[in-house]
Amino acid sequence: MSHSEQWITLTKKAMSKAYVPYSHFQVGAVIETETGNIFSGCNVENASYPEGTCAEAGAIAAMVMGGDTLIKQIYVMGKGEQLVTPCGGCRQRIREFSSSETLIHICSPEGVRKTLTMNELLPYSFGPDNLK
Numbered sequence: 001m002s003h004s005e006q007w008i009t010l011t012k013k014a015m016s017k018a019y020v021p022y023s024h025f026q027v028g029a030v031i032e033t034e035t036g037n038i039f040s041g042c043n044v045e046n047a048s049y050p051e052g053t054c055a056e057a058g059a060i061a062a063m064v065m066g067g068d069t070l071i072k073q074i075y076v077m078g079k080g081e082q083l084v085t086p087c088g089g090c091r092q093r094i095r096e097f098s099s100s101e102t103l104i105h106i107c108s109p110e111g112v113r114k115t116l117t118m119n120e121l122l123p124y125s126f127g128p129d130n131l132k
């Protein structure tokens, strides 16, 4: 099994945990931090539709809880024809814990479909440095 296949397997596992009785749209996210730790998340919906949380938000919360704050790479996976790219809110969430090296891998269950830098995913972004 190749290195990339292992990440896909892990992200598929995260996706399979999604709690999505309303949208039926499963998303999984797996973060590898610069320190080599791994954190996963899935989307979690609820009856008050706008209060659901994205897979990326879950993985980021787990990462911060685990004591890490710098993302080396993040795998995001969903099904369907279209690329499942992080929503606007999650682009900002990922941006908070990114460097210019951070990679965002857009995946389907079959593999990585596209890899983007943070700057490609959210150009001209507002980040922690703006508050210095």
Ligand SMILES: O=c1ccn([C@H]2C[C@H](O)[C@@H](CO)O2)c(=O)[nH]1
Pocket: 020, 023, 025, 026, 027, 042, 043, 044, 045, 052, 053, 054, 055, 056, 076, 084, 085, 086, 087, 090
């Ligand atoms: O990158 C994305 C895009 C969508 N969703 C979730 C939110 C909602 O639960 C469902 C449909 O929008 O997918 C994510 O978790 N991450």
Ligand SMILES: [Zn+2]
Pocket: 054, 055, 056, 086, 087, 088, 089, 090, 091
């Ligand atoms: Zn999102």
